[in-house]
Amino acid sequence: MGHTRVRFAPSPTGYLHIGGARTAIYNWLFARKTGGVFILRIEDTDVSRGSPELVQGILDGLRWLGLDWDEGPYFQSQYAGEHREAAQKLLESAHAYRCFCTPDELKARRERALAEKRDVKYDGTCRNLSPEEVKAKEDAGVPFAIRFKMPEGPGSVAFRDEVYGPIEKRFADLEDFVVVRSDGSPLYILSNAVDDIRDGITHIIRGQDGLANTPKQILIYEALGKEPPVFAHMSFTLDPKRAKISKRRHGEVATVEFYRTHGFIPWAVLNFLVLLGWSTPDDREFFDRAELIRAFSLEGVGKASSVFNFHKGDPKFITDPKLMAINAHYLRTMELSELAPLIRAEMEAAGIWDDMFEGAEREWFLATVDLIRSRYHLLSDFVTEGAAYFSDEFPMNENALNKNLLKSPELAGWLPELADEIDALEGFTLESTEGAIRGFADKKGVKAGVIINGVRAAVTGQLKGPGLFDVLIAVGKDRVVRRLREVGRYY
Numbered sequence: 001m002g003h004t005r006v007r008f009a010p011s012p013t014g015y016l017h018i019g020g021a022r023t024a025i026y027n028w029l030f031a032r033k034t035g036g037v038f039i040l041r042i043e044d045t046d047v048s049r050g051s052p053e054l055v056q057g058i059l060d061g062l063r064w065l066g067l068d069w070d071e072g073p074y075f076q077s078q079y080a081g082e083h084r085e086a087a088q089k090l091l092e093s094a095h096a097y098r099c100f101c102t103p104d105e106l107k108a109r110r111e112r113a114l115a116e117k118r119d120v121k122y123d124g125t126c127r128n129l130s131p132e133e134v135k136a137k138e139d140a141g142v143p144f145a146i147r148f149k150m151p152e153g154p155g156s157v158a159f160r161d162e163v164y165g166p167i168e169k170r171f172a173d174l175e176d177f178v179v180v181r182s183d184g185s186p187l188y189i190l191s192n193a194v195d196d197i198r199d200g201i202t203h204i205i206r207g208q209d210g211l212a213n214t215p216k217q218i219l220i221y222e223a224l225g226k227e228p229p230v231f232a233h234m235s236f237t238l239d240p241k242r243a244k245i246s247k248r249r250h251g252e253v254a255t256v257e258f259y260r261t262h263g264f265i266p267w268a269v270l271n272f273l274v275l276l277g278w279s280t281p282d283d284r285e286f287f288d289r290a291e292l293i294r295a296f297s298l299e300g301v302g303k304a305s306s307v308f309n310f311h312k313g314d315p316k317f318i319t320d321p322k323l324m325a326i327n328a329h330y331l332r333t334m335e336l337s338e339l340a341p342l343i344r345a346e347m348e349a350a351g352i353w354d355d356m357f358e359g360a361e362r363e364w365f366l367a368t369v370d371l372i373r374s375r376y377h378l379l380s381d382f383v384t385e386g387a388a389y390f391s392d393e394f395p396m397n398e399n400a401l402n403k404n405l406l407k408s409p410e411l412a413g414w415l416p417e418l419a420d421e422i423d424a425l426e427g428f429t430l431e432s433t434e435g436a437i438r439g440f441a442d443k444k445g446v447k448a449g450v451i452i453n454g455v456r457a458a459v460t461g462q463l464k465g466p467g468l469f470d471v472l473i474a475v476g477k478d479r480v481v482r483r484l485r486e487v488g489r490y491y
């Protein structure tokens, strides 16, 4: 493939929508796969200017996902002059004409057409004005819009969408659409095409909603003497009730920001979004970066809409359980050295110790992460369920409290006693702690499980976890002893 250039062109909404992120990912993958260029363009034509925060959320989301762009961000509003010039060219080559109809006239005609059940398309009043009529109106200062002149006759615009296949639209079903308003502002449909021409876009990979614009935009390309690019429209991502996903309807879970702030691994989110509506060559689910770039192709993108399965996932909030599972997969299998900075960020945000990420404690930190991660789904689990490993302040799970401590009131006295025995141990090892605890249970005439579960609750605040003796080594002697001594605070 020659030199490919693609773009992601979001409107400045303040946040990166997960469906938008998916489109961005496909563009990025396509660029990386073909050795092409990935451009970021902010389409702020119809938005009031001067709101940098409306762009920031989008940039943050893209950066977090690791979608590095090669050019931009360009801002569409900066090119309004160019868009008007293009309209001027269309006028000069008679692909467009001045329309002097006033909004009131247009509205009245539209209403009449509706009432008479006729086509509401523009009726062509100004299409065939003579040059003299046009000049007279212009001289009189009558404001005008610029309308694209739809070719006449039985022809059609035909193109092949890479996802939706061959598409044909008859001229007769299209209307003379406005490209510049009477106040001189260009319309989005024109700006978008002119920008794609200027940016040399070879493949337009965008949301399905762009499909309605495509025939008109192809006509704009042709009228400006340019070869239209390849189009590939991505089906929508819907919720399980088949409604479009939106921040208004679904709240923060519709945004990438939510996943950034709720313990998700960027690559896991990317991996999940890629799989929405893209069938992998061999039903494979997990990829590293190089593998994904190699495997990706537009051919695998389906035209059926994809479903983001909002369910109450594991067990924290409503999201897609598959996303949760993919996140857990990466969390459990990633290189510890890559996982560590992500956990560190969580811990720093939660105000947990900061001297274990480097230096002497680092080995211990990585080993502890490795010990506990097999049960976790989210990075945030390390600071909630896993807090007891890294901090003296940790939550006490209600079930652990009730089942493993309060149900056995004698533990209130026993565990401090056990603490003394552990404190007096020569070595603090798997064997010595196991010996101490089993011996202690024998001495008290109870099953070892009673003591083990009680110790686990007192030391980690949790009902379950890795093998207890590994846990004790990870938490460390001093803290184990202290927590057992202080168990009375739960009674």
Ligand code: GLU
Pocket: 008, 009, 010, 011, 043, 192, 205, 206, 207, 210
């Ligand atoms: N700005 C448009 C949107 O946010 C993108 C359309 C396109 O990619 O051509 O939907």
